[in-house]
Amino acid sequence: MTQISTERKTAYYLGTGIALLGLLLFLSVFVTAALNFGNFDHFEAQVRSFGLRAFGGIVLLFVGSAIRNVGARGLAGSGVLLDPEQAREDLKPFSHMTGGMISDTLDKANLGKHLGVGARPDRVVMLKCRECGFHNEENSKFCQECGSEV
Ligand SMILES: [Zn+2]
Structure with a gap:
């Protein structure tokens, strides 16, 4: 079985962290907006800050998800590098894991053989x-x- 490299694991967790941070930043806009409801002091500055945070949050969320995706599937598997052979290699642990989980579940339910699921394509x-x-x-x-x- 192909091992997932430390770099990819790091990228996965780093990406998850960044995406989470972005989500929190994005959500904080609504929390602050709700807390400041009816308070129109410095309204323009508030709107500008909201816009920046919402935008920054979305960017972080997007970048984080991309890094996480690369970590999970490898550079080629996530389409960053156009190399079909490397892509198949990178995706192996990923699809193996998913496929294994599905066939395990189906085996327990005794449906696997019945449906023919779990057979390798x-x-x-x-x-x-x-x-x-x-x-x-x-x-x-x-x-x-x-x-x-x-
Ligand atoms: Zn040609």
């Missing part, structure tokens, strides 16, 4: 173009990217 074989390196579908005669013979 057929491996997708890709043909790499000799000219440009594009990964074409199995059985393709010509490259989908540059048109040369595969």
Whole structure:
């Protein structure tokens, strides 16, 4: 079984932390708004602060989720790097975990065999173009990217 690297674990927890921080920042806008309801002193400054915090919160949430995603699936698996082979490798522990959990649950309910769930899907074989390196579908005669013979 492929081990998830320490870097990816760190990225996962770091991303979760950042996303959580962003969420709290975003929610704090509504809390402050509710607390200051009816208080129109420094109204413009308040609105500006709300806007900044809401925006900052959303940015943090977005960035945090992205980092978390990379941590969970690896660089290639999350689509940061375009490398199908590395993607499959990176996603292995992830899909293994998910698939294993599902088949475990189904086994307990004695439904797994009945539904045929838990069986591994057929491996997708890709043909790499000799000219440009594009990964074409199995059985393709010509490259989908540059048109040369595969
Ligand atoms: Zn090609």
